[in-house]
Amino acid sequence: xxxxxxxxxxxVNKIAVHFDYLPTEEAAAAVxxxxxxxxxxxxxxxxxxxxxxxxxxxxPVAAAAAALLRQPV
Numbered sequence: 428x429x430x431x432x433x434x435x436x437x438x439v440n441k442i443a444v445h446f447d448y449l450p451t452e453e454a455a456a457a458v459x460x461x462x463x464x465x466x467x468x469x470x471x472x473x474x475x476x477x478x479x480x481x482x483x484x485x486x487p488v489a490a491a492a493a494a495l496l497r498q499p500v
Contacts, residue, residue, distance in 0.1 A: 459495040462496060
């Protein structure tokens with residue numbers, strides 16, 4: 428990946444790679460759980476800003492995780 432990829436995108440993609448042995452839905456849930464537990468609110472806001480800006484560098488599991496994070500609890 429390029430150094431031009433924003434930090435939050437790069438991090439969430441790396442997390443997604445760690446769960447690539449799981450089916451997509453389970454992997455996305457695991458990534459979302461990790462972000463919920465370990466990312467601070469500023470990082471989550473920035474991730475959503477980047478998703479809203481249609482940054483296309485997200486791997487599919489990371490994109491699915493971002494969608495899960497936006498769902499109301």
